[in-house]
Amino acid sequence: MKDFASLTIHEDLQKRLQRNGLSSPTPVQEKAIPLLLAGKDVVAQAQTGTGKTLAFVLPILQHINPDLPHIQALIVAPTRELAVQITGEIEKLRTPDIHVLAVYGGQDVERQIKKLAGATHIVVGTPGRLLDHMRRKTIDVSDISTLVLDEADQMLHIGFLSEVETIIEKTSPDRQTALFSATMPGEIRALAKRYMKKPENVQIKASQITVKDIRQIAVETTDRTKQASLRDMLEREQPFLAMIFCRTKRRASTLNAALQEHGYNCDELHGDLSQAKREKVMERFRQAKLQFLVATDVAARGLDVEGVTHVFNYDIPHDVESYIHRIGRTGRAGESGLAVTFFAPKDKQHLEMIEKGIKMKIERIERPKTEEVQADRLNREPRGKKPAFKQGGRKPARAQAKSGQGRRKR
Structure with a gap:
């Protein structure tokens, strides 16, 4: 069985994983992490509960440069609950000099703006609230290096796909993109084809x-x-x-x-x-x-x-x-x-x-x-x-x- 060291996860991050009771990667982590660390675009089909959150969180944390105060990674999630959950996973594993912020509807937008005024390296948000901040110019995604679309099929199901496309179009064309989805409807495949660069495919069998x-x-x-x-x-x-x-x-x-x-x-x-x-x-x-x-x-x-x-x-x-x-x-x-x-x-x-x-x-x-x-x-x-x-x-x-x-x- 592989461990996180074999996936070239840094030693200090391995120690934080161990403190959280995590010693060996799940199949989706084993397949996706090396590709993301190598800078490749990834389309991953995996159910909730397979460990997919860490599959994209670990490469993001390893790539973040705390000395650069701008947003370096953007994670888009379909629901407030999922955005909060992803942020919680990052909070468990980040170092004190890496700053993460969750933005979603139902929160006080002025409070979010105040937090965004400081150094923020990772933003996790729902499409509607992200677009709101982008229109207010309180979030600038033009210089991000990593974009993650999580639960992409649910964003389609809820009707967020056009908002997601608007967000993608505001990001740098040089970004790395990762798309995670439980299912792959035609519209999601088309989205990947339009906005991703020769993505590697990872599929974990549902059975x-x-x-x-x-x-x-x-x-x-x-x-x-x-x-x-x-x-x-x-x-x-x-x-x-x-x-x-x-x-x-x-x-x-x-x-x-x-x-x-x-x-x-x-x-x-x-x-x-x-x-x-x-x-x-x-x-x-x-x-x-x-x-x-x-x-x-x-x-x-x-x-x-x-x-x-x-x-x-x-x-x-x-x-x-x-x-x-x-x-x-x-x-x-x-x-x-x-x-x-x-x-x-x-x-x-x-x-x-x-x-x-x-x-x-x-x-x-x-x-x-x-x-x-x-x-x-x-x-x-x-x-x-x-x-x-x-x-x-x-x-x-x-x-x-x-x-x-x-x-x-x-």
Whole structure:
């Protein structure tokens, strides 16, 4: 197995990686880092959770010259959450003389302008806020040496592609460009062809990510009984931390309200929430103060939270890439994980399409009956003692996190 030294990462950066518990590169890092260090343009297809952030962050940090006060690297991300996450990774590994700033909507723009007045070497931002700063002339990207487009397919999905092109056209033609994307639609390939110089292609097969440490099961239900089926599975599985995916913002909000009414420690994450609310929800989930996060695909794209033991596809995804992305939230860092997909008879074609895409059969199970769940729960409770918590003894995430319970081995 290779280490970071074999990728010619500087010794001081290796030490900072080791302090953060990182000793060996992931496949996408192993392939992309040497190309980026050599100054080549790179198009990388890799799912969230494969370590792609460090694949571009490490070469950027190694190339930054702290003595030059201007912006040397620009990283464009589709969502505020991803921009914050990337900035956090850089903060962990940078030296004190390298300065990074995240710019995104929902922040005080005047505060951002004040920070930009000082030395800033790396900017991580969303397209809309970056363009706002460029129009105000508070960000000058004409002299950057590295441009990274992260989650490019999501920028297309959200409708940011024209803004991204405007940003690219303001940068130096001599820049190095790296494009990372989970999927490669025609528009993204065309973007790469227009703005990149003989890019090297890196592709990490999705099937390697999907099946490694994640048990996948499918539960047949109906639209009418889906909520009850989900609650029964939550009671049976007793997740430590779980993400529940819905197709739309409205469905996520409706489901979250229903689960809260039944006493579940949950909250919602989707595009209709204010930035402050989204950040607060994510912080609570990362700290395990929330046990269940009900989210849409776009809101959860790029989020990497340690300790997620279960993923529930409340609404079955309609393409293989979305399925892989969703279930990749669990089974991280060698931990086991469980992905549960609910499907009605009308969804069978989508389930079969997913199975074909991941080249494996997903185990079908029957929905656990409520009385069986209750009997199983009673068998788990010590005799002669009343459960310490309501809802069948389910501990809040905070209590589970402290006690170590709730993470069940298989």
